[in-house]
Amino acid sequence: MKDSVIIVSGGMDSITLLYDKKNEIALGISFNYESNHNAKEIPLAEMHCRRLGIKHITINLDFMGQYFKSSLLEGGEAIPEGNYADENMKSTVVPFRNGIMLSIAIGIAESNNLKKVLIANHGGDHTIYPDCRPEFIKAIDAAAYAGTFVNAHVEAPYTHITKGDIARIGKRLGLNYAETWSCYKGADKHCGRCGTCIERKEALTEAGIDDTTEYEE
Known part of the structure; x- marks a missing residue:
């Protein structure tokens, strides 16, 4: 029985x-909050759901792009380059993004x-994004259950695993990750230098997957 909705961005994690x-899953929901890469991700989410x-x-x-402060909403040139765990990646936080999206989805x-x-939040998100942490998921799950007549639950099965682990699940499922989008800059090709691109490369390598992503370099 299909009893679930999924927040699906078009990235590796949510497509997996x-x-x-x-x-x-009865329904896939994407959110256009005018991030740099929404235009790249959402068509992929639509394609996979249709498939x-x-x-x-x-x-x-779109109000998030107007009122929220984040380099993810300020154009590709504002996105820092380097490792995902670096302090500068905190500029990409969109305040309470998952809380807003989950509330609507509930x-x-x-x-x-x-x-x-x-x-599809995962363990690698915890240090950077507060609304990906296990304690947040636990809290909003409790709120969903208490605040709905259907006693809804929020399920985040990848919370305690890494992106490499997710890639291994995708490998088992036979996914083509070239049909997903990661880059926060949102140009024609993945830049290969921002934190999400580096994390993507590392996860695919860890899972033993041939990376056929088109990178600028």
Whole structure:
């Protein structure tokens, strides 16, 4: 029985979760918050949902681009380069992004009498993004359960594993990660230098996957 919605960006993690839990998912939701890379990611999310026969919708959150402070909303040139764990990557935080998206997704789940909301945050996000941490997921899951008649749950099955682990799941599922997008700069090709590009390369290498991503260099 399909009882879930998924927040699906078009990146490696959410596309892996989409295929991993495809038999449970009734609806895929993408959010356009006017980030540098939304235009690259969302068409991929739509494509994968269509391929799996899963309904997909995109919700406009353009107010975030207007009122929130983040280098992810300021154009590709504002994105720092270097390792994902470096202090400068904190500039890419979009304040409470997951909290806002999950709140909307929980409301949509209840409106469709669905019980679960899936999100693909992972262990590598914890040091940079507060709303990816286990304690946040636990808290918003409790809020979803208490605040809905359907007693909805937020499930984040990748919270305690790495991106390399996710890539290994994708390898088992036969995914083509060239059909996903990671780069925060959002140019025609992955830059290969920003934190998300470096993390992507490392995860694919760790999983023993041939990286066919087109990089600028």
